[in-house]
Each structure stands twice: as structure tokens, then as C-alpha cells.
Amino acid sequence: MASATPAVETDGLTKRYGDFTAVDALDLRVEPGTVVSILGPNGAGKTTTVRMLATLIAPTSGTARVGGHDVTREADAVRGVISLTGQFAALEGNLTARENLVLMGRLRGHGKKAATTIADHLIERFDIGEFRDRLIKGLSGGQRRRVDLAASLVVQPQLLVLDEPTTGLDPRSRQVVWQTVRDLVAEGVTLLLTTQYLEEADALAEHIVLIDHGREVAAGTPTQLKARIGEQRVDVVAIDAAGVDGLHAALDGRFDVTVSRGSRTLSIPAPEESLDLERISAVVRESGVPIDELALRRPTLDDAFLALTGQPPAPDPETDGEEVAA
Amino acid sequence: MSTETAPTPGTPLPALPARPAVVSRYVRETLLLVGRQLRTIPRVPERLSDVTIQPVIFTLLFLYVFGSAIAIPGTRYQDYLLPGLIGQSIAFGVIGAGTATATDFSTGVIDRFRSLPVTRLAVISAQVIGQVLEQILGMAIVAGLGLLLGWKPDVGAGDVVLLLLLILLGLFAFTWFGVLMGMIVRSSDAMQGVGFAIVFPLSFLAGTFVPIEGMDAVPQFIGEWDPISTLVAGIRHVSQGTNATGSWPLEHPVIGMVLWCALIMGVCIPLALRRFRTTSAA
Numbered sequence: 105m106a107s108a109t110p111a112v113e114t115d116g117l118t119k120r121y122g123d124f125t126a127v128d129a130l131d132l133r134v135e136p137g138t139v140v141s142i143l144g145p146n147g148a149g150k151t152t153t154v155r156m157l158a159t160l161i162a163p164t165s166g167t168a169r170v171g172g173h174d175v176t177r178e179a180d181a182v183r184g185v186i187s188l189t190g191q192f193a194a195l196e197g198n199l200t201a202r203e204n205l206v207l208m209g210r211l212r213g214h215g216k217k218a219a220t221t222i223a224d225h226l227i228e229r230f231d232i233g234e235f236r237d238r239l240i241k242g243l244s245g246g247q248r249r250r251v252d253l254a255a256s257l258v259v260q261p262q263l264l265v266l267d268e269p270t271t272g273l274d275p276r277s278r279q280v281v282w283q284t285v286r287d288l289v290a291e292g293v294t295l296l297l298t299t300q301y302l303e304e305a306d307a308l309a310e311h312i313v314l315i316d317h318g319r320e321v322a323a324g325t326p327t328q329l330k331a332r333i334g335e336q337r338v339d340v341v342a343i344d345a346a347g348v349d350g351l352h353a354a355l356d357g358r359f360d361v362t363v364s365r366g367s368r369t370l371s372i373p374a375p376e377e378s379l380d381l382e383r384i385s386a387v388v389r390e391s392g393v394p395i396d397e398l399a400l401r402r403p404t405l406d407d408a409f410l411a412l413t414g415q416p417p418a419p420d421p422e423t424d425g426e427e428v429a430a
Numbered sequence: 431m432s433t434e435t436a437p438t439p440g441t442p443l444p445a446l447p448a449r450p451a452v453v454s455r456y457v458r459e460t461l462l463l464v465g466r467q468l469r470t471i472p473r474v475p476e477r478l479s480d481v482t483i484q485p486v487i488f489t490l491l492f493l494y495v496f497g498s499a500i501a502i503p504g505t506r507y508q509d510y511l512l513p514g515l516i517g518q519s520i521a522f523g524v525i526g527a528g529t530a531t532a533t534d535f536s537t538g539v540i541d542r543f544r545s546l547p548v549t550r551l552a553v554i555s556a557q558v559i560g561q562v563l564e565q566i567l568g569m570a571i572v573a574g575l576g577l578l579l580g581w582k583p584d585v586g587a588g589d590v591v592l593l594l595l596l597i598l599l600g601l602f603a604f605t606w607f608g609v610l611m612g613m614i615v616r617s618s619d620a621m622q623g624v625g626f627a628i629v630f631p632l633s634f635l636a637g638t639f640v641p642i643e644g645m646d647a648v649p650q651f652i653g654e655w656d657p658i659s660t661l662v663a664g665i666r667h668v669s670q671g672t673n674a675t676g677s678w679p680l681e682h683p684v685i686g687m688v689l690w691c692a693l694i695m696g697v698c699i700p701l702a703l704r705r706f707r708t709t710s711a712a
Contacts, residue, residue, distance in 0.1 A: 158545045162708070183547040194538030198470035210462050211546050218444035225443060239473060255542070259446055 141309030246277030463556030481568030531612025
């Protein structure tokens, strides 16, 4: 019997904006010391969910507790245990990186000296040194994200929430963020991470909750989900529409083919990876249909949705419901 | 690789001190956040232009261009104009405070503050205090320039104190209004537009540059009940000893000004706080 208070526990958590339901009766549980990822496409309700947890917006109905504190009735206590790093760097653009970190430390309750010590420690840890005295507004996206992440750690939070920490980042900055997340996890920080990348959830999280339209679609460990999604896939890209038909005729029946006409792509699960790749390429060669591309690849979020719900993820409601609705 | 610099186990980071009582926390957090605003000023000097360049232009324009055609019986135009300009500057604070607030709210930084265990009132008080401090600078420039160009206030030591208190009260009241507007409008461009559409005409109808008594019936009526008129009349009454007529607040300009400011703050502060609790960055 685990008796520790869950880091996050929501019960029927719902947020509606007029007729639009951004988050729909979400039950979420994050055990202390674990990493949970909310995975979903744009507009699925990820940001709305974490903003409710961070007390930035009030739930329409349902409850959410962070570290045992209710987000509406004990908001101040919740703010004391949670740190949120949002999609958009929430820093003062006209202060330097270091000034921002010292300010955040002091707002958290540290004295000037302690806040400076901590800021300098974070500057070293996140490799901010070379731009620590530059104004935030002059930094690149990746640099800002690092400062933003550091700003979330001026006190060791009971729960660190990272909202799409790598969206829009270049591969190198993404690696830095991933490494940081892994380090934090090793230190025992409880982490809730939202992402649109299956690969990222797989790499970082112990438990994945797949959501769409604000609703949970599937949940489990990465291994469990991948067992249902299929490890790798082979994509065959035809030259034209006739090619798609020709390839479909050749491959269908022998493999579990999913056809995407828009991208002229036939996609096939490849549990045996390179062996499947060989089998499929043999069939394609025999058919004599010319192709553009034939490749083995990791499953994407789209594949996951297809495999777990039988349909691709819903297109974005209007523009981007999560943002406009706030 | 680059994140290999883990903390050395021997040197633990400072622990968070015990939380002080709510009042001292509020004061501390407000000061920290005001400090943040003041430190950004030298980095965006253009933001100060509406409290510095603009009043200077108005002062020169009215003193030397329009003033040549305006004759106020029984007084020199400098002595009529300067209290008016000070009142107008207070009113223009609505636009400055609103624009700054809208800008702040359109970035994520306010959300960051809101997600911290910082009292909500501190975040918003800091916004107001920071704006008031900026406007005091503008006010000093207008008054200094006015004195240089021949404005002669007819004041004793007690009047100076009363005058400064009235100006400060006016600044706070109009800034609260501006902060509320900025939170509602949420775009600095829109705030500039809306602000000018409201404040600009009202500040001209307020007996700022020409007496209200000489206006047409409709502007005269608006002018008599315009809070900016009371502001101008109050300042003029204390600094030059002149009296206005036309409506109760104009005939009792000092009490009228205090009441107007109390009313504005009484309405705007609760609305701004409520708005702050329910709103967030776009």
C-alpha cells in the first residue's frame, strides 16, 4: 500500500470555454518521484491542464490536487510546491538572464545573497555563463528556454511541470533539455511533461497519458503503449496516385497496410524491423511499381493515434484552442 | 556533456527561509517587483518618452503657439496653463499605465509571477507604483520647465505639501484606472487607441487650456463634470488661489478631487484585482 501523497491527483478535471471543452473529465495521477508525460496533438488540452494545475486558470468542474493541496481552495500552497515552465519563455525581457534568476529566487522567498548563490549555481549547471549578462530579449529561443528552465528550479520544487519543453527548439537545445530532465529525474524530482512528440515521451517518461480533445485516449508505460502501437514502421512512398494503387494491390493481404493518399504513403508495422524491411522491399521490387522512398522509421504520434483509437488525431479546433481560450 | 557540472555534494544550496507574515511578504514582494520595473527603464528609454517628451511639447506648444491667442482675464497665461498641464499629465498617465500593463500581460512574465507563491496584490501594486514613479518624473519635467518659462505659483509651504499630496493622489487614482484598462484591453496598440479616444478629449474639455465657462453648452456640461476638470481646478486652486464655478466639484475642487480619486480607486482596485485573478497572458 503506497501511502505517499500523490504529486498530482485529478478527478474529473474539466475546463470549458463556452461551448468548447478544452479538458474533458481528466483523471490524472502522478506518483512522487516519477515522470509522467501528457502526450497529444496541438489543441488536445495539454496546456490547459497544466495551467489548471499551476493555478493560472480555474477548473470549470472536477478537482485537482497538487502535493495534496486543492488548486482552487489552497492555491497559495499549490504555488509553493509546483514550478511551471511554459511553452513561451516567461521571463522579463529587459533584464539579463542572471537578473531574472536572482529576481525569481527572491520572489520565492530567498534573501539577496542566497538568491545570487543559487542563480550562479544554475548558471553553471545550465551552461548559461556565456550569455548570463545579456538581456533576455536578445537571446535565442534555445538560450531562453534554458534560462526559463533554470528559473523553475530556483527552489527544488515538489513537482516540476514542463509544458512542451522542446517545441520549436533546434536539435542541440533539445538534447540539452533532455539531458537536464534526465538529471533532474535522477535527483528525484517529480516531473509532469507535456509533449507532441511520441519519441520524447518515450525517451523521458515512465508513464504516458495520451489525450485528444481533452480526453484520455490511452495510458500506460512506454513499453505497454509501444506494444500496442508497433515498434517500428516501414513507409513506402509512391511516385503518383496510380503508384499508390499498384503498391496497395501488391502489398495488401500480405501486410497490414495503412494508406495515406495525400502523402502517397503506404505504412506498414515492422515488428521485426530490418527483416520486415527486406520482405516489404522484395514485394515492392516484384510489383515493378516505381517508388520515391522506402524506409524504416520510428512510430509517430499519428501512428499512435491510429493504432490506439483507430483514427488519426483530430485536426486543431479553430486555430489553437489551448492558446486562444486562455 | 555541457550539463555535466552537477552540484558538488559538499556545498548544499541555501535553504528557503521560513515564510514571513503576509503583510511583510506583501511589502517585500511589491518592492522586488517595483525594482524590476525601475531596472528596465534604462533599457527601454523610449518607454519614458510619453512622460517626458510629450509634456514638454505640449508645454511649449500651448505657451508659445496657442497661448498667444488665448487671454484669460485676471491672470497670466503661464499661471493658468501650468496647473492645467499638470492635470493633463496625470490624466495621460492612464494611457501610459494601460499600455505598460497591456504589454506586460501579453508576455508570459506576469503568468510566471502568478504561478509563484507571491501575493496577487503585490504583483498589481508593483505595476501601479512603478507607473506612478515613472509619471512623477514626467511631472517634475513639466513643473520644472513651467517654472523656467515664467510660471509663478502663489503658494506657502503648506500649499506645496497639499499640492504634492493632491498630485500623488491623482496619479494613483488615474494609474489604477489605466492598469485596469490595460488588463481589459490586453494589447498595447489597442490600449493606445482606446486611451487616446477617451483621455484626449476629456483632458481638453477640462479647463486645461481654456476656461470651461466659454465653451458651448454640451462641452461645457461635460467639462463641468469631467473628473479631469476637478483635478485641474484643484491644482489651480492650491497653486494660484483661483476658484472655478459651474458645478459642485468645481466649486469645491480640493474635496471634489479627493472624492473623485476615492471613487475611481474604489471602483478600479476591486475590479482590477478581480480581473487579475481570472485573467492570464494570451
